[in-house]
Each structure stands twice: as structure tokens, then as C-alpha cells.
Amino acid sequence: MAGVDRAVPPALTHAGPDRFLWALDKLTTAVEWLHRNDRRDHPPVRPVDRDIPLLVSEVRAEADEVISLRLTSPDGAPLPTWQPGAHLDVVLPFGRKRQYSLCGDPGERGHYRIAVRRLADGDGGSREIHDELRSGSRIIARGPRNAFPFITAPSYLFIAGGIGITPILPMVRTAAARGANWRLVYTGRSRESMPFLGELAALDPARVWIRPDTEFGIPASGAELLEHSPPDAAVYCCGPIPMITGVRVDLPGSGADSLHWERFSAPPIVDGRPFTVELARTGETVEVPADRSALDVIGEVLPQVPYSCRQGFCGTCHVRVLAGEVDHRGRAEEDRMAICTSRATGRVVLDL
Template sequence: MTVELPRSLDGTGPDRLMGVVHRLVGGVEWLHRNSRRDATPPRPVHRDIPLVITEIRDEADGVRSLRLTRPGGGRLPAWQPGAHLDVLLPSGRKRQYSLCGPPGERSHYRIAVRRLDGGAGGSREIHDELAEGDRIVARGPRNAFPFVSGRSYLFVAGGIGITPILPMVRTAMARGADWRLVYAGRSRASMPFLAELAELPAERVWIRPDTEFGIPAAGTELLDHAPAGAAVYACGPVPMITALRLALPGSAAKGLHWERFSAPPIVDGRDFTVELARSGRTVEVPAGRSALEAVGEVLPEVAYSCRQGFCGTCHVPLLTGEIRRRSRARGGDVALCVDRGRGHIAVDL
């Protein structure tokens, strides 16, 4: 799942506190990245699927779901929990949204979008300009957050992070696995799909709004619900994911898989420039921004997904120059989301 967010809490630059936390947990981040090196990154999917919006529903304050079908009906490509669609909006923007409908359902897709006034415009376009009956194009489905078979799970969702988690919960339940769900958010009014979650076994689901507890949940508080040996699947804001990673070694859980709302904070960044060889343009990348952000302002069609360097969506051929590699990109590629140039680089865009 990808959600547009402001670049920091005050909208002016990378959050300094998150930079400090990033340094503290850097070793854990390195272990997580390297533990996944044997996993095959999801392959880009170039299949365009014309879709029509057949239903729009308000799921929570500022959150709408869209039901998408083929214009003439018919089955859609199969998908697995954790998968997302690349949605091509009428403006030319590309955005990624997790599939959150019933697993195995192929007559329609469902996505949910939280409106973010401080974002880059995709959520506002969906909320303000799209209506039932409108047509869009999607690409996929593709999975950068795969759900692996196991015996026990703890699912942790923060706000709109429930979207990739909900199909995982239903799949675990169908398989007879031992599972628990912790769903956190600012308030019940802001948390989508509470009515659907009310249909699940109450003893396995904990709804945890900040307004009812006074403060956001600590990592140990979230992990207290993990069955012994559970794999933890989490999607939510950076502070929640960081809290889980720090608390994991002292918990009953045995592994953590996460998808977060935004890229990790840039630490010790330096200015550089990116020459877009095919476009004939050169982009300045400030120390506190990623190449993906800067390039996206002049080439909004540049696709991305995880914004963490491992999915491969924004990897492009490096033509000239040297980079400070912070990704799993192949030697001849650069991951626009996290890799940084040394001075000046040229890429095939």
C-alpha cells in the first residue's frame, strides 16, 4: 500500500526525531533488508486494465472506498493478500493502492483512499473529481508485501494501513491459522472498515483508538497480543513500525513483515543532480529530498511503490556517474527512492 503524506510533520522537511530513531534502529533495518535477499522482487506488470467505478462509499472520516469492475463485466486478474494496483488517474498521476476486498474475488476490485490535503494531489483528485461511472486504468495487480503461509500471526494496522491487512486476516482465518489483529488509529471515526471487523471473532480483534487511551500504542503493547512464534504483519505510519521493530526481540513473535506509509527519513543526505537523458532535463535533488520526489515533479508518470528500495518499481538504468547505494538495485540500476548520487548522475528517463 502506498499513501501520500507530507514530507514531515510540519511540511517543511524530514522529521528530525525520525532521523534520530532511524539511526538507533539502523542495525535492525539492515538485518531486515538482508534477510529478504533471497526473495525475488515483484516483477513489473505492464498489463493495463480498463476499469469503471461502480460504487463509491464513505468508509470513515476522509476515507472512501472504490469498487472497480471491467466496463463490460468479466473476471479480473487474480491477486493475493498484500497486492496493490497501480492506478493511472485522469490527470496522468500514478498512485498505488492496496486491494482490500475479499481474497479470491475476481468480479471486482476494491481500494480505499484517505484524503490528504498536504499530499501530492492523487488523493484529492480521487475524492473531489472521480464519480461513480467514471473510467480509469489500472496496472497490476502486483505484490511487494507478500503474505506467507504460517501457523500463527499477529496483524497490526494503523489507520488506512488496514487495507492490505484485511485480506490477510480473512485468509489466515480461512486457513485455520492462529491469529490476532490489533487495529490502531486516531479515533474510531477515522478508522475505516470497523463494521467489517465487527463480523470477526471479537476475542481475536483489539480496536485501539488513541482517543480512548490518551496516547498512541507502544510497541510492547501491540506485541503483547502475539501468539507464540507468530509472524507479525504490520502496515502503518513510521512511528508505529519503528516501535514494533524495537520491541520485537523481547516479544513472543518470531518475525516482522511491514509496509509503511512513507520512505525512511533521509540521514546525512547531500545535494546532487539527476540528468534525465531521454527527457533532456536536469533535476536538482536537495539534501533532504529523494531523487524520486524531485524527478516526480517534472515526470509525474514515474512509477513507484515501496519507496524503501526493494520492490524494483522505481529502479532505472544508471548511465553515468556514481551513487551511494541504499537499495537492492542491480549494479547498473539506481533506485530513485533511496539511492543518492555523488555530484551528478544521468539516468535513462
């Protein structure tokens, strides 16, 4: 999910550990609601329906449990252009669809690069990439899409946590090429778990702070990360939910101007209640339990249903509502439902 915060004081406080992700996400509910319903931040991502056949031309180990894939066109044709912050929707050989940030050079048309951390307790997408894809494998991608646009600013602070370096790396290179005043703070469990350290070492060392938890004992607070901000900087942050939440809470006390953030995981379902979805075009009815999204359940009967961010922001999965009352938990028109995050009261009829 991508978002934008201005440096104004929100009515939030730090959450303590355990009951952990729920509590942290609950703290930012008010700010997220404002973000999702404020269309001034930036327009929804336009759906990109083209299928791009891609050839895996190289698989490279970048860190513990992290590999990068170099992706080229099978016929050698130039690939569609992209800007920093963009991602691909990758259709894996077994049918799973996953989103991966482009982390190469935006000016390079001959290949794309993505990086994937293996998640042993994930839902299988990362394991499939690590275990099944080899040099010579073929996949289909859709995009590139950009829900995390990189704005022009005189100064930047980039904050990346672990695999969150992937959308940040092209931004850092672009800021450096523009001659902007920039700093990068890169956190992770250990140096061995943090990809692309070699590439970052080739940048200006005075502007880069590598902060592994193993060398500092505890994860960094938001205030500690923001200490490195140039005056009036645009802050770009990507990583785990606790890190982003800490930065958002402490932003008003920093010298930064704005915060632009993206997280890879879907937000926890808070106060979820079961409801029923009727699919008008197919005539099927599905039951959505309290702890699952409508997108997850609908995807089991309609695997082709489009989606991208899975967090209510981009607009790809918004569906017209024909009947029923929607609990809007995403940025959608009143007559549409963001099926990845929004819920319904009782029964809802969708144009699917």
C-alpha cells in the same frame, strides 16, 4: 515499503518525541540496510506493465475522511487475480500515479476494492480521489503487484494503524479461512477515524482488539501491541512509521517468530546532499536538491518513468547506471540505482 525482520535483538533504542520522524527513521537505519541488501527476504516485485481500465461502480464512506471505491471492468470481464498484500498502481484523471492496497476478497474476480483517506496536507492524490471520482468515473490501474507477500504460518499477529488496515484485512480473512491461530490489534486516533470496524465485528470478537488512542490516552507502545502475539507467530504490521518502529524495536522481547511490515509513506531523506543526474537517452540534465529524491525530479521531465513502492524495495524504478558513484539506499544491483531512495556523489549518468 515492505520489510521482514526476524526476532533477533537489534542494537536499537526507543526515540523520544519531536525531531520525530527523522529520529525514528535514524534509529532503524542499520536494520533497514540489512533488509534492503538481503535478497533472502523475498524477491523484488516483478513489474506488471498491463494497463487495466476500471470503472468506479460505487463510492462508499467508511470512516471520517475515508472512502472505499468498488472498481469493476467496464465490459464486465473478470479481473486479474491477486493475493493478500497486493496493491494497484492507480493512474488518476489528472495524471498522478498512486498506490493503494487491495482490501476486498482475493477470491472475488468481479471487482476490486481500495480505500483512501483524505490527506489535507498531502500532495493532492487523495484529494483528487475524494473530490473528483464518482460512481461512473473511469480510471486506469496497473498491477496488481505484491511487495508485502502473505506467508503460510501456523499462527499470526496482525497489527494495523489507521488506513494500514487495508492490506491487513484480506490477510485476516485468509488466515481465518485457513483455520490458523490469529489475533488482530487495530489502532487509530478514534473509532470514527477507523474504517471497516463493521466488517471486523463480524469476525471472531475474541481475536480482535480495537484500540483507539482517544480511549487509552496515548498511542500503544510496540511491546503493548506485541503482547497479543500467539507463540511463534508471524507478525504482519502496517501503519505509521512510529508504530512500526516501536514494534520492530520490541520484537526480540516478544514470543513472535518474525515481523513483516509495510508503511505507506516514503522514508525521510537523511543526510541528503544535492547531486546532478544526466539522462543519457534524452540528453537532459536535472538537479536533485538535498531534500528531494531523484525520482521526484526526474518525474517532472519524464512523467512516464515507472515506480511503485517509492522506498527502494520493489525494483520497479531501478535504472542502469552508466557513469558516476551511487550512494545505494535501496536494494539494487551495483550497476543500477533505485532512483526513489538512492543518491549520488556529484554527478551520475542514468540510462533514461
